[in-house]
Amino acid sequence: MIAKAVGVLGGFGLLFGAVLAYASKKFAVEVDPRAEELLAILPGANCGGCGYPGCSGYADAILQGAPTNSCPVGGAMVAEKIAAVMGVAVDTSAIRQVATVYCRGGKEECGKRFQYTGVQTCRAAQAVGGGDKLCTFGCLGYGDCLRACPFDAISMGDNGLPVIDEAKCTGCEQCVLACPRKIIALRPVDALVQVRCLSEAKGKDVRAICSTGCIGCGLCMKACPFDAITLENNLARIDYSKCRKCGLCVTKCPTKAIVGQLEARPKAIIGDDCVGCSICKKACPVGAIEGELKAKHRVDHDKCVGCGLCAEKCPKHTINMQ
Template sequence: MVTLLNGVWVVTGLGLACAIVLVVFSKLMEVKSDERAEKIREVLPGANCGACGYAGCDDYAKAVAAGEAEGNLCVPGGAQTADDIAAITGKAAGAVAKKVAVVACQGSYDNTWDKMDYSGIESCKACDKFFAGRAVCPYGCMGFGDCVESCMFGAISIQNGVAVVDQALCTGCGACVNNCPKSVIKLVDAEKPTAFVLCQNHDKGGITRKGCTIGCIGCQKCAKACPVEAIHMDQNLAVVDQDTCINCGKCIKECPTHAISHILQKVEV
């Protein structure tokens, strides 16, 4: 009986000793949370969109608190969030570069056509694996709505087979850009309305016309008409330099296929 009790006391003593050791080490190895990071996280919108360059709001808050990131990188939060973060960190907020998404494609059912009947998974990424998509044009919007599903703000819809962005709702987070397998969605400066080429087709004009009635055919008429040389050709595709463009509209008038448009209205920030 005595032997049994001694064994119990030994085991109990070892357990108590281990518990004490664990408590001591937990205190020594404890990583104290940064209160500023927690406060910064509270003022962030919680979209976890990654527009700031970090995996989510938690990581961004920690980076700002540690001085590893600026406090004005939250695009969805805008100037208000930047000001709130500045009040916590004590650093100047800085300007927030307001962006808005634009779909560089007008390949609706009225303007383009399919080269095959696709009956697979209704996903842009899935369909893109089959001969670059179902449409004759291999560069355009596929219309299945991967971008719609990725948008946390309800700013994108599919209309007549092509994605359309509601600029009033778009926060410029870039989630749709990252989820478009064709890269037809672009982020542009929301505060500088300019002309924009709504096409991504790099084929020669004759080939482009076979796949779309409203695509850029590389005729260069827009580039020649631009008074400030804001347009250059990139492998048969006209590209407008948003920084240089003065939004005069001459390129729009000269485009024979109506592939260029004023795509931005002034967005209040």
């Protein structure tokens, strides 16, 4: 009896084993051998900055035809390695994106509506009456972005505002998603001039609560020689397709809501091959070029804003930006 039972169980075991072996071959999903190569190349941050659920999700998407240059952490180097595995060309000329906090109203510049003593997160503070800050467009300063950043690229400054280390920032957008007021956004790293305010309140109302907010005065718009600034809903906005990073708007802004790396601007240098055609002189938006017709011209570096327009217009290509 026992032997019969063992025989029956053994027969069922063989039958099920045969069925499983057949099914494993019949319904096997072929795995592209390139998938493991791609995963080995990707940084493994799983930040989601590429738009896919982690590095494995992005690897699968690449095999299905997704762009090879979507990893913000790996950048151009990783994009080139992925392209080599896939046997395709890759465009590595895309400008790197970095996170930017569009608020300058810290503890000293913008006050509080009430004393908040609840859970010390921006999301929790925002849920209590729309936040404790006087400016409803401003940074609450409780560090949700800092905690969300997987690359240690954000720290809290002494004035209660997040400070982003652009050298560490990968543009993964985790801080963007974490901010309940949506005042953090990505910008091209070479967009050196920014309006660091999002308030659409009227100028007098902004002045009453924040010393560094945009008051919509229009001085920046009038100062811009390239028509790159417009006023929309009481807020200055920069068209980066027109902006030449000259920084004139930065110097004219009365509240310092517009910031820019002015010290990084190159200056125009006119070479000895100048024929004195005066085309550069006419093109200069700030009158920084001097010289008589048919005589070598010179640049007044105290006036030059480094926009590079003269170098582009020079028919002899004798002007360099240094």
